[in-house]
Amino acid sequence: MSRPSLSVDLALLVVSAGSLLAGLLFAALGRGAVAHALWAAGALPVMLALSVSIVTALRRHEAGVDVLALLAIGFALGLSEFLTAAVISLMLASGRALEQYAQERARREMTALLNRAPRHANRFEAGEWRRVELDTVRPGDRLLVRNGEFVPVDGSLTGRAQLDESTLTGEAAIQQRLSGESVGSGVVNVGAAFEMVAAASAADSTFAGIVRMVESAQQERSPATRLADRYALLFVLAALVLAGGSWLVTGEVVRALAVLVVATPCPLILAVPVAVVSGMSRCARRGVLIKGGGALERLAQASVLFFDKTGTLTSGRARLVSIESGPGISPETVLRFAASLGQASAHVISEAVTTAARERNLVLSAPCQVVEQPGAGVRGEVEGRAVSIGSFAYVSSMASSAPWSTAFLQRVAYEGASAVFVGVDGAMVGALQMADQIRLETPRALRLLRQEGIRRFIMLTGDRRDVAETIGATLGLTEVLPEQTPSDKLEAIRAAHREGTVIMIGDGVNDAPALAAADVGVAMGARGAAASSEAADVVLLVDRLDRLVEGLRVARHTRRIALQSVIAGMVLSFAAMAIAAFGFLPPLLGAVIQEVIDVAVIANALRALRIRSTATAGSLSRRDAEQLKREHVELGPVMAQIRELADKLHRVPGTSVAGALAGVNDVLKRYLVPHEQHDDLEVYPGLARIVGGEDPMAALSATHREIFRITRLLRQMTEDIPPEGPDAASLCELQRLLYGLDAIVRLHCAQEDELFHALGEGE
Incomplete structure (x- = not known):
């Protein structure tokens, strides 16, 4: 009317x-x-x-x-x-x-978004900064963003920056960005002035695409x-x-x-x-951009949900899972050599290795004489030693193969991960298992989507069947369709229309046809592929799957x-x-x-x-949530040491078993047990007040008690080992305790990480 x-x-x-x-x-x-x-x-x-x-x-x-x-x-x-x-x-x-x-x-939230569109940019020309019209900015231009100004176009930072990204993501916390990181147009500089290099024109930048979507939604x-x-x-x-x-x-x-x-x-x-x-306005406030009322109506009636895997159910970024090291060399040393050399490579795996080392507070050395072979690996010098990292074929051409490499490659293949081998001075000293891990919020998001009435969950992926089915079984999906081409995805969605209103979630260019064919196409993240965002009916501006739950609930x-x-x-x-x-x-x-x-x-x-969101009544501050996650990262070497000893305990000479176990017990006493005690006594009471209920942390607290029981039992058994070493039954029991402790600590950390992630997303 x-x-x-x-x-x-x-x-x-x-x-x-x-x-x-x-x-x-x-x-x-x-x-x-x-x-x-x-x-x-x-x-x-x-x-x-x-x-x-x-x-x-x-x-x-x-x-x-x-x-x-x-x-x-x-x-x-x-x-x-x-x-x-x-x-x-x-x-x-x-x-x-x-x-x-x-x-x-x-319409207030969406209109405010349109009003924030940048109009000008400060470009370096003829030795000075000049204010220019936004349309004249081109990729490669050197730009200056002053305090309080909007980032005019997508680009990369040449220095540190403090950014308010709430315009794009709905997240109010200030983000610290480092030199070399990408930055999207439309975010606000809340710190000192910084320089950046434009990576796109204004019309092709993130914010311009969002503005076009909002204008279409309003019309x-x-x-x-x-x-x-x-x-x-x-x-x-x-x-x-x-x-x-x-x-x-x-x-x-x-x-x-x-x-x-x-x-x-x-x-x-x-x-x-x-x-x-x-x-639509309520969704926009939480970083869920619905392009029109029609999309909101269809979303409200959805009952079938298709997922892409990479970048949707998983993070789309490789992370370090485990470290294999040879005799006489520690896992930290393997990672330190690999990350030091990886600093000189722009490959995503090298960046992931370097990030993992920095999370563990390892001191890295500057590499020199670096030579990179694209798609294979990198070699160079670190601390005067010849280091190579990359595929097994690449590293083995410069270093003698290790006896454990075959079993490691087989295990990595089973788990659908990738391997980064490390050679030092002509010897293969270790390897890193890297994997694109399931998003922390994915299990919770799927549980909530079931509560909201989604009946079928189908994963579409181009991965191998064994890898896809492992993820499907882990998440409890209704159906897994592996080795899918873009045309296969399209046909699967068309066939599902007979069963009800279909949602498809993806983030890549190859997902665009499927997104367009679904009743409701959902693109992950404002910085995802432009083709998927244009084809989608809903764009999750915050790169979190659980925001779809909020969109569905609001719809x-x-x-x-x-x-x-x-x-x-x-x-x-x-x-x-x-x-x-x-x-x-x-x-x-x-x-x-x-x-x-x-x-x-x-x-x-x-x-x-x-309409209420899926967030809990309270939330952790972002700083507290990140601090709790960092503490788990710092426990990584402890868990690796437990697993390493469990794997080799049967090969340790009998007279050395007690010493090896005493070393692990000392690490558990100094790091693991105090960490869990602090969580139980100091952290959990605060989390309980946020979560609500009479005793919401009971299950996780019970896990602490089991960890305390196992560590105490392990220490007692170590003290009772005779000088000549344990008998076969005792050795088997000690190995069982180590494997059990490793499994329960890893599971417990994963559960806590998911909780911290959920409680920390309200900011």
């Missing part, structure tokens, strides 16, 4: 209210003729605005549902019911102004809105029949007027668009609120029409009642702005 601007509606409200009050004043003074003239004069502008709305709607082939209001004012004036006409005009003008306010209120009318127009048209016909019938049966035209007054279909024409836009609650508003409003309107048709409701009182119904409908529709 076409509506004038808010300023026009306010002007109509002022005119109609002023004429009504002035008329009442003159009527009280006994000047009835002047009062009637004022009331009529106040009604005429509203009639004109209604006529314009009707004509505009009909030209756009939409329902001109304002006809009932126009007829009501016309009948009132024709019957010399001037006060009634004035009251109806005031009610309509206030309703129109209220509707405009509600929609503007709901699209949802299917529910169009459906409401059709229902409203039927409502208009029913009202006209009832009004005409009451007039013909009773001969009282006032009854027809009373029916028309209470028959305006505002519950339909106001509730649905206000609720839908409110829902379903929005649809429910819209239906509640429509049903309640229509029932009340029909009841009022029936009462008016029987002559028990005069036109003047009917106008007041109809306005009350309209206000109640709009207020109920605005509840979509307050």
Whole structure:
């Protein structure tokens, strides 16, 4: 339905209210003729605005549902019911102004996003910084971003930066970015001025794409809105029949007027668009950009969910899983040599190795004489020693193969991971197992999606069957389709349409056809491939799968609120029409009642702005969450030492077993046990208050007790080992305890990481 601007509606409200009050004043003074003239004069502008709305709607082939209001004012004036006409005009003008306010209120977050679009950039030209139009910026330009300014285009930093990325992600915390990291357009510099190198033009940057999506979302009318127009048209016909019938049966035209007054279909024409836009706004506030009301409606009805694997269920980035080291060399030494050399390579695996070393606070040395063979590996000097890292074939061509390498390669293949071998001075000293791990939020997101009514979960991936099925079994997916080409994904989604409304989530260019074919395509992350974002109906601006849960929840609650508003409003309107048709409701009182119904409908529709998110009642600060995760990273060497001893314990000479175990016990006593005790006594009480409930940390606390039991038992058994070494049964029991401790500590850390991640996402 076409509506004038808010300023026009306010002007109509002022005119109609002023004429009504002035008329009442003159009527009280006994000047009835002047009062009637004022009331009529106040009604005429509203009639004109209604006529314009009707004509505009009909030209756009939409329902001109304002006809009932126009007829009501016309009948009132024709019957010399001037006060009634004035009251109806005031009610309509206030309703129109209220509707405009509600929609503007709901659009506030998306409109604010559009208003933040950068307009200029500071570019280095001819030895000085010059302010230039944004459209003139090209990739490779050197740019300066001052404090408080928006980053104009996508690019990479040449120094440190403090950024407020909430415009893109909805995350309010300040982000610290280092030299070389990428930065997206539209984020705000909240620290000192920094320089950057443009990587894209303004039109091709992240923020420009989001702005295009938002503009499209604001212009699209949802299917529910169009459906409401059709229902409203039927409502208009029913009202006209009832009004005409009451007039013909009773001969009282006032009854027809009373029916028309209470028959305006505002519950339909106001509730649905206000609720839908409110829902879209609520999603935008949490970093879920829904491109239109139609997408929100389809999302609310979804029951089948397809996933891409890499970058969706998994992080899309390799991380260190384990370190294999040769005799006489520690895992930390293997990692330190690999990371030191990896500093000179831009390969994603090298960056992941370097990141893992820095997380473990290892001191890296500067490499020299570095030579990189793309796709194979890197060689150079570190601390005066010849070091090589890369594939087995690459490293074995410069270093003698280790006896453990074959078994390591087989284990890595089973787990679908990749291997980085490390050679030092002509000997293969170790290897790193790297894997694209499941996102921390993925298990929780899948549980919540099941709670929201998703019946089937299908993973589409180009990976090998064994790798895909391992992830599918880990996550409890309904079905796994491995070794899929883009065309295979397309066919799978088309076949699933028979079962219900289909969602497809992906982040790569090869996912674009599947995203377009699904009822609702969801692209992961604002910095994902442009093709997938353009093809998708929903873009998760925050690179977290659990944000889809919030979008789905908001969509379903929005649809429910819209239906509640429509049903309640229509029932009340029909009841009022029936009462008016029987002559028990005069036109003047009917106008007041109809306005009350309209206000109640709009207020109920605005509840979509307050739909709760999936976040818990409280949240950890980002700093605390990251600190807790870092403590787990620091436990990595401890867990590696437990596993290493468990693997080789049966090969250790009997007289050396007690010494080897004593070394591990000392590490457990100094690092693992104090860490778990601190968590149990200091961290868990605070987490319990955030999570809520009587004893929410009971299960995790029980794991602490099991860790304490095993470490104590291991220490006691070590003290009882005779000088000649343990017997076969005792050795087997010691090895079982080590493997059990390794498994339970790793599982416990994974559970805590998921909890910290969930509680820390509310910031």
